[in-house]
Amino acid sequence: MSLLELDNLKVHFPIRKGILFDRTVGHVYAVDGVSLKVEAGQTYGLVGESGCGKTTLGRAVLRLVDVTEGEVVFDGTDLAKLDEEAMRRFRRRLQMVFQDPLGSLNPRQNIESILAEGMAAHGIGADQAERREKIKAILAKVGLPANALSRYPHEFSGGQRQRIGIARALVLEPDVIICDEPVSALDVSIQAQVVNLLEELQESLGLTYLVIAHDLAVVRHISDVIGVMYLGSLVEEAPSDALYEGPRHPYTKALMSAVPVPDPDLEDRRERILLHGDLPSPANPPTGCRFHTRCPWVQETRCATDRPELTDTGDGHRVACHWTAEIEAGTLARTRATGVEAVTETAAVAEEPAVADVVREEDDKAVADAQPGLPVPGVAAGAPASDASTAVPRPAEAPADERSPSTEGGGKR
Numbered sequence: 001m002s003l004l005e006l007d008n009l010k011v012h013f014p015i016r017k018g019i020l021f022d023r024t025v026g027h028v029y030a031v032d033g034v035s036l037k038v039e040a041g042q043t044y045g046l047v048g049e050s051g052c053g054k055t056t057l058g059r060a061v062l063r064l065v066d067v068t069e070g071e072v073v074f075d076g077t078d079l080a081k082l083d084e085e086a087m088r089r090f091r092r093r094l095q096m097v098f099q100d101p102l103g104s105l106n107p108r109q110n111i112e113s114i115l116a117e118g119m120a121a122h123g124i125g126a127d128q129a130e131r132r133e134k135i136k137a138i139l140a141k142v143g144l145p146a147n148a149l150s151r152y153p154h155e156f157s158g159g160q161r162q163r164i165g166i167a168r169a170l171v172l173e174p175d176v177i178i179c180d181e182p183v184s185a186l187d188v189s190i191q192a193q194v195v196n197l198l199e200e201l202q203e204s205l206g207l208t209y210l211v212i213a214h215d216l217a218v219v220r221h222i223s224d225v226i227g228v229m230y231l232g233s234l235v236e237e238a239p240s241d242a243l244y245e246g247p248r249h250p251y252t253k254a255l256m257s258a259v260p261v262p263d264p265d266l267e268d269r270r271e272r273i274l275l276h277g278d279l280p281s282p283a284n285p286p287t288g289c290r291f292h293t294r295c296p297w298v299q300e301t302r303c304a305t306d307r308p309e310l311t312d313t314g315d316g317h318r319v320a321c322h323w324t325a326e327i328e329a330g331t332l333a334r335t336r337a338t339g340v341e342a343v344t345e346t347a348a349v350a351e352e353p354a355v356a357d358v359v360r361e362e363d364d365k366a367v368a369d370a371q372p373g374l375p376v377p378g379v380a381a382g383a384p385a386s387d388a389s390t391a392v393p394r395p396a397e398a399p400a401d402e403r404s405p406s407t408e409g410g411g412k413r
Helices: 054-061 084-090 111-121 128-141 146-150 158-170 188-205 216-222 240-245 250-257 264-269 324-329 340-351 355-370
Strands: 004-017 023-038 043-047 069-074 094-097 176-180 208-212 225-230 233-239 311-314 317-319
Touching (some): 004 054, 023 054, 043 054, 054 069, 054 176, 054 208, 111 158, 158 188, 208 216, 233 250, 311 324
Parallel strands (some): 043 208, 043 225, 176 208
Antiparallel strands (some): 004 069
């Protein structure tokens, strides 16, 4: 049995409206039916563009947000059904490294106080002296000196603060650590140090990671299995090398084509897939396949009506697409542009005038034609209605008795 297993996990946030009578008028479908398994000692990478529900899924595993439906089974126990006290005890075995290292650390506490707080809450260490020695040992593992205990978060660099976040998770001796964008806020050189540190800690302590990121290069370096999310759903899952060598879902193909290649000749020859349109709102997701509004291979049948399930297609791949076999065989033609045309079509839609502006301009012209005597906003008196968009009203001339003496020919200077 897997150490961590999610079965049809759903997290829906209600949209409320009203002042006197608060009522629910809709939902944001942040996570909508995700199923995956994480084995002990494994690193599972979760990727996808911003807003696809990666962070919400990680928080739902820890019950930091309420689970709407589904199961979160950890070591045989469904966390979604536990009460608050039982869940608090389980959190010792499940910890999280947050995306913003500074925002996740209390600026009013020194490092010893931050790290000892969780230990005291879970009864780790007989007294303060024993906890201090354990904290020093953990700080040494993450590459921080012992004198960091008395310092405050603002006294450290970004990479050091992220190491403190990792140390805070390690002091509780967890089995699973959820890393939410652990290196996205760091410089490239510091990113490599933190990623290497996570790998070393996994080997020495036998940790299991769920790594949430959008940097595909980082995910490939650290992950054993990768899941790709789109608009709250898992669209593809495969071993790391297999996914990068042969992505099978249209969305994954577009993601992988965006990863730069260090070989200039290969970079010039390879195909770049540009998607049409923008990411739909999770409050009003498309029917059927969530990706069909942007998919280059969208078909008139099934795509807009039937939601595909994750299906095993061999070699460890699980893909949620109706036409995977046909796309891989090359028998299904593309129905949308994937080059520069996809971008120009989207830009043309964005540059169209707003409907309200067009209607307002037509109304002004209609009033000018029907009642010539009435002034029209933005049109000077006597100007033709057709010049409504270009005519500029002239300033009124001051009466002769109010003119400045300096402007008259015989006035005194």
